[in-house]
Amino acid sequence: MQPGFSAVGLLTILLVTGLNSSRAQNTWTQKANFGGSARTGAVGFSIGSKGYIGTGGNDFWEYDSATNAWTQKANFGGAARAYAAGFSIGTKGYIGTGQGSTYYNDFWEYDPSANAWTQKAHFPGTARLGAAAFTINDKGYIGTGYDGSYKNDFYQYDPATNLWSQKANFGGSAREYAVGLSIGSKGYIGTGTNNKNDFWEYDPSTNLWTQKANFGGSGRMAAAAFVIGSKGYVGTGKSMDGFKNDFWAYDPSANTWTQQVDFGGTSRAGAAAFSIGSNAYIGTGFDDNGFKSDFWEFSSAVSLSIITGSVSGSPFCPEAALNVPFTSTGTFNGGNIYTAQLSDKQGSFAAPIAIGTLASTANSGTIAATIPSKPKAGSKYRIRVTSSDPAVTGSDNGTNLQLIACAKVTALSASSVTSNSAALNWTGVSCTSKYKIQYRKQGTSGWTTQYSTTNTYTITGLLANTTYEYHVETYCSESGSSNSGYTTIQTFTTSVRLGSGLVAAAAALSIYPNPAEDVAVIQFTLPLRTSPFGQSSHVYIKMYDLSGKEIETLFDDDVEQGDHSLLLNTNHFSKGVYLVKLISDFGIENQKFMVQ
Numbered sequence: 001m002q003p004g005f006s007a008v009g010l011l012t013i014l015l016v017t018g019l020n021s022s023r024a025q026n027t028w029t030q031k032a033n034f035g036g037s038a039r040t041g042a043v044g045f046s047i048g049s050k051g052y053i054g055t056g057g058n059d060f061w062e063y064d065s066a067t068n069a070w071t072q073k074a075n076f077g078g079a080a081r082a083y084a085a086g087f088s089i090g091t092k093g094y095i096g097t098g099q100g101s102t103y104y105n106d107f108w109e110y111d112p113s114a115n116a117w118t119q120k121a122h123f124p125g126t127a128r129l130g131a132a133a134f135t136i137n138d139k140g141y142i143g144t145g146y147d148g149s150y151k152n153d154f155y156q157y158d159p160a161t162n163l164w165s166q167k168a169n170f171g172g173s174a175r176e177y178a179v180g181l182s183i184g185s186k187g188y189i190g191t192g193t194n195n196k197n198d199f200w201e202y203d204p205s206t207n208l209w210t211q212k213a214n215f216g217g218s219g220r221m222a223a224a225a226f227v228i229g230s231k232g233y234v235g236t237g238k239s240m241d242g243f244k245n246d247f248w249a250y251d252p253s254a255n256t257w258t259q260q261v262d263f264g265g266t267s268r269a270g271a272a273a274f275s276i277g278s279n280a281y282i283g284t285g286f287d288d289n290g291f292k293s294d295f296w297e298f299s300s301a302v303s304l305s306i307i308t309g310s311v312s313g314s315p316f317c318p319e320a321a322l323n324v325p326f327t328s329t330g331t332f333n334g335g336n337i338y339t340a341q342l343s344d345k346q347g348s349f350a351a352p353i354a355i356g357t358l359a360s361t362a363n364s365g366t367i368a369a370t371i372p373s374k375p376k377a378g379s380k381y382r383i384r385v386t387s388s389d390p391a392v393t394g395s396d397n398g399t400n401l402q403l404i405a406c407a408k409v410t411a412l413s414a415s416s417v418t419s420n421s422a423a424l425n426w427t428g429v430s431c432t433s434k435y436k437i438q439y440r441k442q443g444t445s446g447w448t449t450q451y452s453t454t455n456t457y458t459i460t461g462l463l464a465n466t467t468y469e470y471h472v473e474t475y476c477s478e479s480g481s482s483n484s485g486y487t488t489i490q491t492f493t494t495s496v497r498l499g500s501g502l503v504a505a506a507a508a509l510s511i512y513p514n515p516a517e518d519v520a521v522i523q524f525t526l527p528l529r530t531s532p533f534g535q536s537s538h539v540y541i542k543m544y545d546l547s548g549k550e551i552e553t554l555f556d557d558d559v560e561q562g563d564h565s566l567l568l569n570t571n572h573f574s575k576g577v578y579l580v581k582l583i584s585d586f587g588i589e590n591q592k593f594m595v596q
Contacts, residue, residue, distance in 0.1 A: 028264025029297045034283045035061040035070030038291035041082030042284050043095050044272030051274045055084050065276050077108040077117030085133035085142045089159050096123045103127035124164040125153050132180030134187045143170050150174035171200040171209025177221035181232045183252050195219035195240045216248040216257025222269035226280040236263050243267035243287050264296045324367040326385045337388040340367040409472045414492040419464035422492050424457050426472050436475035442467040464585045467493045496587050507586040515594035522566040524582050536560050537585040544579045570595045
């Protein structure tokens, strides 16, 4: 009989149960053998970046995963024993209960900084072996076990006060050799003697137990358990049909079990386990050939990296398409969703700009995304890729991206100008295959805005014999941000309208008196015409100095054919010679005018 196992616990009944055939491809790697002698019923836990295995005797060992080396530490403070319960809280480890020459309920604290053991308040329940234990936040918990009969009492330990308090009894039936683990703010106990496979969740905030989905494998005792990320893992152990090496992941959010790759060593029970980061470790235990000292690493880490220089989609601008290629090493626990996120270079990914997701079970891919939130051209950003798989820790966040301005429009010109339209043409590169065109009558302040998805645009509905200003830019965002900048303003003048296929008669313009001292009369005549354009025209009368600089718009309105006059007060003009220009559908008439 193996030490620490009750006769009931070792009863073997040949029973075959169905297994879930779904497997995720995690990996097991053999590491340096446990530093002490082969054993079973040892306690395992981790403190910071180091793992610890002890008891199963009274020696105690530290494992450094970075160097794959074991170092013997101060012997356990109590008597030698097996199947004790243990856990870590903060920077300290704790071991108590167990069986040696008798059952024990003493309880000890290990300080790795001092490499010393200190006895703490005794476990308040009966002395026992095979209890389950876990930690939630800054409290430790121990329950179930065997003291000559199976137990289901449950206790909380507070290291700050060195006090124990009894909590609600374990929700399942009394048992020994169950597994205990905690995920987030909840604790879990399941499996155990007599082929049990039920699994229970403990909520310390309500002091209540809730039964969850049964363990995915066959019922068993003396299994090993650990936690990586937001999933718990349970495997190995001894079932009524023999020693086991299957392993299963529990997802509390879905309340489901998923089979993992089998344990890398031989099937066994009574192994010790702990986790460090995204890796877990199992060693020792026993099988039909005796005690074990081999030691194995379970790796679920997926190392993510964006392929250097392969972030595509340049030139970038708001709402531009962005492709983020990535590669990874490792394997998954199951389905996985990658997420690419964007943050400004000085900002945090705590509240990132999510830019795309990709569901993938592969180790590489490309996330096609659109940059949102209309960032400014020239700004610097960071991209990272993360995984939804809880076993995947860390992310790639070392890739910087600078959003560059789109190429500026060049070679802008107007062609095919008629009395009411003009075709604009240009060259340029558009981030989003869109250009922004603005035009206005010369001398006015408001722009009319249009968009084009090609390198040409025809403006229609223009006034005849009128000069227009226009410019174009590569357009990246309908908010107007991150534009490449407009071209220099250019002009075109529409032609005189035609009536019945003939050029219309010219308008007449006269000013009197000329020269004038205080007041002058501007008289103009629009000739009669019959045409599809009607019998009215829009008329501008503008005054310019002799250099061609516009001084004032004297008239701007639609008028009917015939004679019209306009009274001009000249008091606010300086003495000198000016040019008065009449612009209408009938052409442009000029008249020199002197103020004296």
